[in-house]
Amino acid sequence: MTTQPQTADAVADRPDDQLDALLTDIAEDFSTSPRSPILHTPAEHGLSFQDVTFPSEDGTPLEGWFVPAEGADTVVVINHPRWFSRSGLPAHLEPWRSKWAGTGNDVEVNFVPDIAILHAAGYHVLAYDLRNFGHSGAANGGLTSGGIFESRDVIGSLRYVRSRPDLNDAKIALFSRCLGANATLFAMERAPQAFEHVRCLVACQPLSARVVLEQGAKRNGLPVECVDEIGRRIRLRTSFHLDAMSPVAAARSVRTPTLVYQVHDDPMTRPTDVQAVFDAIPGQDGRDKELFWITGTTRRWDGYLHFQNNPTRVLDWLARHTR
Template identity: 55%
Template sequence: MTFPSQDGVPLEAWFIPCTGSDRLVIANHPMMFNRYGCPTHLEPWRSFGTASGNTFEVDYVADYRILHEAGYNVLTYDERNFGLSGIGNGGLNSGGRHQGRDVIGSLLYARGREDLKHMAIGLFSRCNGANANLYAIHTQPRHFDDVRCLLLCQPLSIRSIMTRELEQMGLADRVDQLEREIQLVASVTFDQMSPNLWARSVKTPAFVYQVHDDVLTTPADVQATFDAIPIAQKKLHWIQDTTLRWDGYLEFQRRPAPMLAWLDEYMA
């Protein structure tokens, strides 16, 4: 199936119905992934994760099965420029800014579909998808008035990941140079691609989770995003005993109880 983003980019999607349920979870994915996940146990995708040790498969189908068995309908889609979805904005990424239109497109689709429009909606957004969710909330909050809750898996500031990657290459003094090169191509600076700023507009109960010792970022970056959320209905869940970001992407299917409890609390 397919539906349009807010600006018309066609988004390829799966809808997984749960008979008798009036609850819908809309899920998206990290950069370089798609709605299935990412086969980083195989080349050429393996090379994407090699430097950080993330060389194992992330298969999100298991997440959708858990949600379905817990009584949720699931809508999941490929963001623009990934998977089978259309190309937008010249194929450039922007730390989730452009994909914010995809988040809104998924909400417009759900509210316009006869069998879904009366359902309680929760958003399950991962990494670049979490950034997209936060940017959409920050810039167009009216679309989120009736969203019940958020699951935000590993939102990430572009400055944080670029700084960490340059440090690991012995090029820590080149951050400003890299930022300027990216700005010349994408027309945005690192700080304009930061969920730490956008999170201050969140009014929806939010569960944030993150690998604490993730080699691709710092705990302070995710803590700043969480701290910026200006409501009491929020929770930060740290994943310990690993440095691998992909372990965060698999946390839901390994230990779903805290996230399911959050969904159940706000989507009952």
């Protein structure tokens, strides 16, 4: 939902058939996602890597990179936001630029520097494409489910790590972003046994579908009441109610030390939603969970770029729980 903002009067003056078409377009855009190309690789940073493929929990073929680090005893497993791939998103190029310019996110996000930083810090890295993104297989009719179907990919990545003889005894940390963070939380709710040996989670910018649509309606001059109708149309396409795609309830099942971070003034969501996710995560004290806000920007993409620009906090969290 990224069209240019419109005034309330313009919305009110729109013929019913035009409003109906707009709501349909929003529902279709929210239910499926175009793929982003893989334009960067670890080779750009002089890193040796393996192209790998492995099955999701339901057999969907997933594609990724494994970047070994000599002497490492921990592997960091990375997934990505919606619309992105393991290499990022070329939002500085068309057609992505037009889609994201309205929210100020018309800049490239390249995730490969994150891999280089983790490798330099002494970690193996497994970065993979979620289903229906990057080079991974199509599944579920191409539908995006806010993390529900995608949770199967998180389980598949953990199984793959344990299937490799060179990683059989490795400690595991997860670095999950946006849709990937939601997917991780849903997987923890559904299959907690799969995470028994995961040392920690970094969850970058999880979000709830309803909040995203409400914020989009606000930006585009639509009455908030339209969100229920959009949600009805999304459910007819995906079978999922909007509220079922919120990770808040799933976060109650987290038993892994978790660091959450978010751009505070991101117009695509609200701080209260991320706070609700964090508050739902059980924790005895500050050692079990932490939340920090990125300030001084309204660009969501700056949250995705935060680690490569300011890696210390995340690296300290990983070291605290894996070394």
